[in-house]
Amino acid sequence: xxxxxxxxxxxxxxxxxxxxxxxxxxxxxxxxxxxxxxxxxxxxxxxxxxxxxxxxxxxxxxxxxxxxxxxxxxxxxxxxxxxxxxxxxxxxxxxxxxxxxxxxxxxxxxxxxxxxxxxxxxxxxxxxxxxxxxxxxxxxxxxxxxxxxxxxxxxxxxxxxxxxxxxxxxxxxxxxxxxxxxxxxxxx
Amino acid sequence: xxxxxxxxxxxxxxxxxxxxxxxxxxxxxxxxxxxxxxxxxxxxxxxxxxxxxxxxxxxxxxxxxxxxxxxxxxxxxxxxxxxxxxxxxxxxxxxxxxxxxxxxxxxxxxxxxxxxxxxxxxxxxxxxxxxxxxxxxxxxxxxxxxxxxxxxxxxxxxxxxxxxxxxxxxxxxxxxxxxxxxxxxxxxxxxxxxxxxxxxxxxxxxxxxxxxxxxxxxxxxxxxxxxxxxxxxxxxxxxxxxxxxxxxxxxxxxxxxxxxxxxxxxxxxxxxxxxxxxxxxxxxxxxxxxxxxxxxxxxxxxxxxxxxxxxxxxxxxxxxxxxxxxxxxxxxxxxxxxxxxxxxxxxxxxxxxxxxxxxxxxxxxxxxxxxxxxxxxxxxxxxxxxxxxxxxxxxxxxxxxxxxxxxxxxxxxxxxxxxxxxxxxxxxxxxxxxxxxxxxxxxxxxxxxxxxxxxxxxxxxxxxxxxxxxxxxxxxxxxxxxxxxxxxxxxxxxxxxxxxxxxxxxxxxxxxxxxxxxxxxxxxxxxxxxxxxxxxxxxxxxxxxxxxxxxxxxxxxxxxxxxxxxxxxxxxxxxx
Numbered sequence: 001x002x003x004x005x006x007x008x009x010x011x012x013x014x015x016x017x018x019x020x021x022x023x024x025x026x027x028x029x030x031x032x033x034x035x036x037x038x039x040x041x042x043x044x045x046x047x048x049x050x051x052x053x054x055x056x057x058x059x060x061x062x063x064x065x066x067x068x069x070x071x072x073x074x075x076x077x078x079x080x081x082x083x084x085x086x087x088x089x090x091x092x093x094x095x096x097x098x099x100x101x102x103x104x105x106x107x108x109x110x111x112x113x114x115x116x117x118x119x120x121x122x123x124x125x126x127x128x129x130x131x132x133x134x135x136x137x138x139x140x141x142x143x144x145x146x147x148x149x150x151x152x153x154x155x156x157x158x159x160x161x162x163x164x165x166x167x168x169x170x171x172x173x174x175x176x177x178x179x180x181x182x183x184x185x186x187x188x
Numbered sequence: 189x190x191x192x193x194x195x196x197x198x199x200x201x202x203x204x205x206x207x208x209x210x211x212x213x214x215x216x217x218x219x220x221x222x223x224x225x226x227x228x229x230x231x232x233x234x235x236x237x238x239x240x241x242x243x244x245x246x247x248x249x250x251x252x253x254x255x256x257x258x259x260x261x262x263x264x265x266x267x268x269x270x271x272x273x274x275x276x277x278x279x280x281x282x283x284x285x286x287x288x289x290x291x292x293x294x295x296x297x298x299x300x301x302x303x304x305x306x307x308x309x310x311x312x313x314x315x316x317x318x319x320x321x322x323x324x325x326x327x328x329x330x331x332x333x334x335x336x337x338x339x340x341x342x343x344x345x346x347x348x349x350x351x352x353x354x355x356x357x358x359x360x361x362x363x364x365x366x367x368x369x370x371x372x373x374x375x376x377x378x379x380x381x382x383x384x385x386x387x388x389x390x391x392x393x394x395x396x397x398x399x400x401x402x403x404x405x406x407x408x409x410x411x412x413x414x415x416x417x418x419x420x421x422x423x424x425x426x427x428x429x430x431x432x433x434x435x436x437x438x439x440x441x442x443x444x445x446x447x448x449x450x451x452x453x454x455x456x457x458x459x460x461x462x463x464x465x466x467x468x469x470x471x472x473x474x475x476x477x478x479x480x481x482x483x484x485x486x487x488x489x490x491x492x493x494x495x496x497x498x499x500x501x502x503x504x505x506x507x508x509x510x511x512x513x514x515x516x517x518x519x520x521x522x523x524x525x526x527x528x529x530x531x532x533x534x535x536x537x538x539x540x541x542x543x544x545x546x547x548x549x550x551x552x553x554x555x556x557x558x559x560x561x562x563x564x565x566x567x568x569x570x571x572x573x574x575x576x577x578x579x580x581x582x583x584x585x586x587x588x589x590x591x592x593x594x595x596x597x598x599x600x601x602x603x604x605x606x607x608x609x610x611x612x613x614x615x616x617x618x619x620x621x622x623x624x625x626x627x628x629x630x631x632x633x634x635x636x637x638x639x640x641x642x643x644x645x646x647x648x649x650x651x652x653x654x655x656x657x658x659x660x661x662x663x664x665x666x667x668x669x670x671x672x673x674x675x676x677x678x679x680x681x682x683x684x685x686x687x688x689x690x691x692x693x694x695x696x697x698x699x700x701x702x703x704x705x706x707x708x709x710x711x712x713x714x715x716x717x718x719x720x721x722x723x724x725x726x727x728x729x730x731x732x733x734x735x736x737x738x739x740x741x742x743x744x745x746x747x748x749x750x751x752x753x754x755x756x757x758x759x760x761x762x763x764x
Contacts, residue, residue, distance in 0.1 A: 022447040036371070115192060122199050134199060138206035153192040157218050 001037035032067065033060055034074035035089070039082030042074045049092040080120045084113070088120055091129055111152065112138065193221050194260035200225060202603045227297075239672050241308045244332070246323055246758040247315030250291040254298060266291045276524045288323045296621040298328045305357045306333040313340040314366045320347035324464045330354045336382075337362040346551065355381040365393035368440075372396065383738040411631055473584050479541055481583075482536075482553040482571075495539065507532050539577065541589035546583035546609045552601050553590040568600045587634075591645065595624045602634040623648045623666055630654040646695065652676045656685040664693040670702035673733075673742070677707075680731050681723045681761055687731075692742045697735075710735070711756035720747070720758040730758055 036042045047090060050056045058077065065073070077085060118133045143148045150157065156164060189534055204212055204226070214237060215243060216226045226234075250266040264275045266287040271616040272279050273290060309331055322344075333581055338361075340346050346363055361382065375397040404671055429501075479496035491507040506515040507528040514531060539619040550569070583606040591597040598615055613634060623646030636657065643663040645701060650665050652672045656679045679685050704710070710717035716736040723729055732751055734743040752758055 035217045053629060086762055115195070118195065118199055130199070131202065134202040135206045138211075141215065142207065142211050144211075144214065146214055147220045149214065153218075155191070155219050161219065 020021070022096065033065070033070050035077060035085065036074050036188075037077050037080040037082045037085035040176060041082050041086075043085065043089045045089055045092060045098065048087075049096040051127070052092045052095060052126045053088075054127070056124065077120075077124075079123065081116060084116045084120045087113075087117060088129070092126070096129070111154075193219075197225070199227070200620070204229070204233065205235075207235065209235040212301070213297075231300060231303075231430070234301055234567050236303040237298070238304050239298070239306060241300050242295075242298070242302075242306055242312040242333070243308075244291075244295065244313070245312040246288075246315075250287055250323075252291055252298075255526075264294055265637050266666075289326065290310070292323060292326050296329050299331060302332070304332075306331070308335045308337070309333040309336045309353070311339070313338065313345045313348065324349050324352055327352055332357040334358070335360045335362070337364060339366060341372075342372060344479065346372075347376055350377065350382050353382055355385040357528055358382055358386055360388040360390075362388045362390045362394065368392065370394065393755055405417055407630075408588045466672075476545050477539075478548045479551070480543075480547055480549075480584075481553070483551075483553040491528065493532065493536065499636060505532070506534060519667065523740075529570060533574050536571065538581065540580070543583075546585060548584070549586040549588060549601055550582055550584040550605065551588040551590075570596070572600050572604060576606040583609040585609060586612045590616045590618070591620070591624070592617060593620055593624065595626055595629050598624075599628050599632060602629070602632045605634055606687070607633055608736055610638055611637050612642070613640040617645045619695055620645050623664075624645065625649065626654075630723045652679070656680070658690065659686055661687070661690040662693070665695070667696045667698065668694050668742075670699040670706055673703060674706050675751065676744075677721060677731065677733060681721050683724045687744050688746060690744045692744075693741055694742055697740065703735075707733075708757075708759070709755065711752065720752055720756050720759055722761045724761050 007009045010152070032044050033047060034042050034044055035056070047060060050060065058076065082087075114133065114136060118130070118137065121130045121133055140152055144152065149155070204215075207215065212226060216223050239254050239259050241253075243253040245249075245251045245253075245254075248268050254262045256262075257368050262275070264273060265284075266273050268287055270279075270281070271283075271285075271287060272281045272292075273287070273304045274278065274280070279688070303598075317524075325348075329352070331352055334357060336350075336353055336358060338346050338349055340348075340363075350361075352580045363377070370393040372391075374398075383389065393458070474628075476498040477495045478498060478670075479494075481492070481494040481496075483492040483494070484490060490509050492735040493505040497503065504515075507513070509528055512528060514528070514535075560697040581602050585602070586609060587605045589598050589601050602613070626643075627649065630651075635641070635654075639659045639664065641655070641658045641661045643661070646666050648666070650668070652664065652675045655661050655663060656676065672752075681686050707719045710719050716734050717737045718735070719733045721731040723731055728749045730741070730747045730749055732745045732747050732752075734745065735741075738744070749758070
């Protein structure tokens with residue numbers, strides 16, 4: 001949504017830019033890279049915003065792409081859902097070149113989204129955002145009973161889990177396919 | 189959609205860092221994956237549970253009680269009959285598990301989260317079926333606690349848990365028997381690091397085979413000794429009630445031994461302390477101090493006692509208000525809630541019990557009064573009260589008092605000196621030039637009795653008749669009239685006083701004319717004027733009054749007739 005807003009602050013990333021990055025962008029104006037998730041929707045993100053992600057930063061710092069090359073080769077993150085990637089990109093843009101605040105209230109409240117976000121952020125190695133997310137996850141269960149936690153985090157009891165596993169094994173024995181067994185466990 | 193279980197370990201680590209220990213324990217119950225994960229976590233990653241107290245009672249059932257800093261209690265009960273654990277009103281059957289193992293494992297788990305030091309740990313093993321083996325054998329953790337209470341009926345009972353405590357944090361150990369009459373050996377207990385590092389140990393049973401060296405290191409120890417096998421500073425006795433027998437055995441030791449040994453003994457245990465404190469003073473050895481100094485200071489160490497032994501050895505006791513500490517021979521010690529003044533008074537009382545021979549000198553310096561808070565004032569008052577209550581006096585030949593501004597500082601100390609022994613009184617001040625009234629001081633028995641008086645603070649309104657009885661005096665006054673001087677001269681020459689060599693320091697003497705009128709012209713020698721008087725019945729003895737103008741001093745001295753310089757007139761004794 002806000003992926004095209006970066007144009008407003010072109011001078012900002014000049015400060016945090018490090019040596020290899022200025023090599024990647026010989027022109028004074030900001031360099032941009034392109035990422036897409038499972039849904040193949042391409043997001044244009046400034047190098048300054050991408051610095052938050054240690055993974056991407058590591059990838060681009062040695063590439064030396066030109067604008068055209070970058071546009072032609074978007075980074076594919078097939079393991080990240082499109083909406084989750086959107087969230088990550090938004091967060092990186094919002095916090096581009098800024099000291100990160102101690103609290104971040106803009107994180108998704110829905111747990112399904114949050115868990116996916118955690119996985120994505122962990123994969124992309126965005127340290128601060130991961131900290132906020134972990135805190136958010138921890139807060140979900142603070143002061144709750146084990147039953148409540150199971151419900152909140154959708155975790156089966158050991159008994160259920162065992163039963164599911166047994167069933168899965170049975171089925172696996174019948175169908176001789178481990179993949180389907182895991183799916184059955186998930187469905188439970 | 190992602191599930192929490194699929195989170196990478198690093199992420200879970202981070203999530204757990206945001207949780208308090210209660211939530212972590214709850215999380216542990218959610219599912220076995222979490223349980224395994226948490227149990228495998230490094231201790232440094234876990235939150236501190238900050239418990240203050242852990243209690244465990246082991247009999248047929250086991251009860252584990254934990255209290256946190258908000259005084260919330262958590263109770264686990266493990267029932268042998270039902271083979272179950274109940275916690276928070278919930279009961280779980282333990283199946284094939286042994287309740288002891290489960291309880292110990294739970295304790296271990298609780299301790300895993302306990303990083304801060306507990307203030308109390310109580311382990312009641314009263315009915316613990318120890319015939320088997322130590323229930324804590326499988327405990328794989330040290331417990332950090334300040335105070336430890338163990339109740340057991342045997343050394344092996346105490347030993348089953350004692351080694352699990354961190355000896356660096358452990359301060360006070362209470363070993364309680366199930367029955368006070370019990371006799372329990374402590375030969376293994378004394379070997380533990382916990383015993384050796386503890387600051388205070390209470391063995392509330394009759395300890396067998398106590399060796400003095402095992403208890404010497406403890407600043408405080410309470411042990412009931414039933415029998416003991418010692419040589420040299422050893423004792424052999426069945427029972428402490430046999431006081432008479434003990435007296436016979438120990439009598440010679442008390443008399444020939446030094447008082448410091450007796451005092452050391454007194455620290456060994458409660459029974460010795462009571463025994464020594466109950467002894468008649470006549471049975472106690474003489475400390476033979478030659479000098480005692482009491483000093484009140486305005487800085488850190490408020491009260492200082494110094495005792496000089498017969499061989500010039502110096503013992504120094506210091507009491508500091510900051511931290512409520514007493515320091516003796518460089519060893520500091522908290523006096524807990526007691527007022528340092530009270531502690532100081534008690535110590536003096538104790539030490540003076542051993543002081544039988546008279547002191548050469550008692551020195552009381554309260555010169556710091558002027559700068560410090562009034563609380564310290566009560567030391568001399570309490571000292572005085574103590575002596576009054578004990579009906580005891582300090583035997584000292586010389587009494588020195590350093591004062592600031594009040595004669596009460598002198599009158600409060602004077603009465604503690606024994607009249608029979610007291611020979612000399614010194615009163616000084618470092619700052620006082622204006623002088624103090626002495627009307628109350630001259631009324632004391634001590635003033636009237638002593639032969640020598642050194643009064644270096646200007647004495648206000650001094651009456652000549654109050655100083656006539658001294659053989660020697662050295663008194664400072666602001667001024668004196670010629671009439672008073674004449675009166676003093678008359679008292680001396682009439683023989684009702686036997687002044688030997690004395691001196692009045694007169695700061696402003698302005699009755700030169702009058703004295704010349706009274707005594708006639710003086711014999712002049714260098715800067716002094718001298719008059720010679722014959723006394724009533726003393727034949728050759730001549731009173732010399734020597735006024736040294738440049739030093740503001742009037743000396744009174746007795747010369748032989750032949751020592752009177754040529755040219756000096758010796759005035760005959762004249763009744764009027």
